[in-house]
Amino acid sequence: MTFKEIAARDIHNVFLNPAELAEERTVRYDGEEYPGIPVSLQELEAADRQRLSARGFGRGGTDGAAGLHQVTGVLFCAAADLGGKVPKQGNELQINTRQGGTFFRTYRVGLVGNEMGMLRIELEGTGE
Numbered sequence: 419m420t421f422k423e424i425a426a427r428d429i430h431n432v433f434l435n436p437a438e439l440a441e442e443r444t445v446r447y448d449g450e451e452y453p454g455i456p457v458s459l460q461e462l463e464a465a466d467r468q469r470l471s472a473r474g475f476g477r478g479g480t481d482g483a484a485g486l487h488q489v490t491g492v493l494f495c496a497a498a499d500l501g502g503k504v505p506k507q508g509n510e511l512q513i514n515t516r517q518g519g520t521f522f523r524t525y526r527v528g529l530v531g532n533e534m535g536m537l538r539i540e541l542e543g544t545g546e
Contacts, residue, residue, distance in 0.1 A: 425534045429496050430456065435538065445495070446512040446522065447505055455499040459513060461491035489523070489543040497535050504532055505539055 434440040434456040442454045493513065497504060505511055505527045512522040528540030 422534060429536050432459065433494065434496060437455060440494075441517045444522075445500065445516045447500060448503060448509070448546040450501065450503075452500055455495060457492040457499075459491055460494075461489060489525075489541075491525075491541045493537070493541055495517075495537050495539070497507070497532055497537050499529070504537065505530055511539070511541065522524075 420439050432438065436442055436456050440456040440458050443457050443459065444451060444453045445455060445457065446452070456481060493511075507527055509527050510524055511527050513519050515523055523543055525543040527540035528542055530540070531538040
């Protein structure tokens with residue numbers, strides 16, 4: 419077995435295994451819905467959001483309008499689970515807020531990387 423074959427197998431067996439590191443979420447992108455795919459969504463903490471504010475995102479030391487804040491994170495998923503689509507920077511992507519949940523948060527796609535079938539998608543959105 420080649421390294422690439424081992425890495426492809428490990429995407430779902432290790433990195434995106436819901437019993438280990440991932441959760442099953444529904445992702446909506448480009449008019450399609452991908453229910454129950456294994457993902458790892460890592461939202462940044464307030465301290466990380468404050469650094470965005472310091473760089474000019476938001477005003478007066480905040481990162482959004484009153485009662486709102488900037489939500490940023492990184493989504494890891496398999497490209498195959500999105501039908502082979504690689505989200506494009508600037509487009510919208512929605513993810514349900516918890517496994518089996520019916521509320522979706524909308525994000526704007528930032529930088530996207532595809533390493534041997536594993537997508538790393540930087541996300542920006544607004545939360546309450």
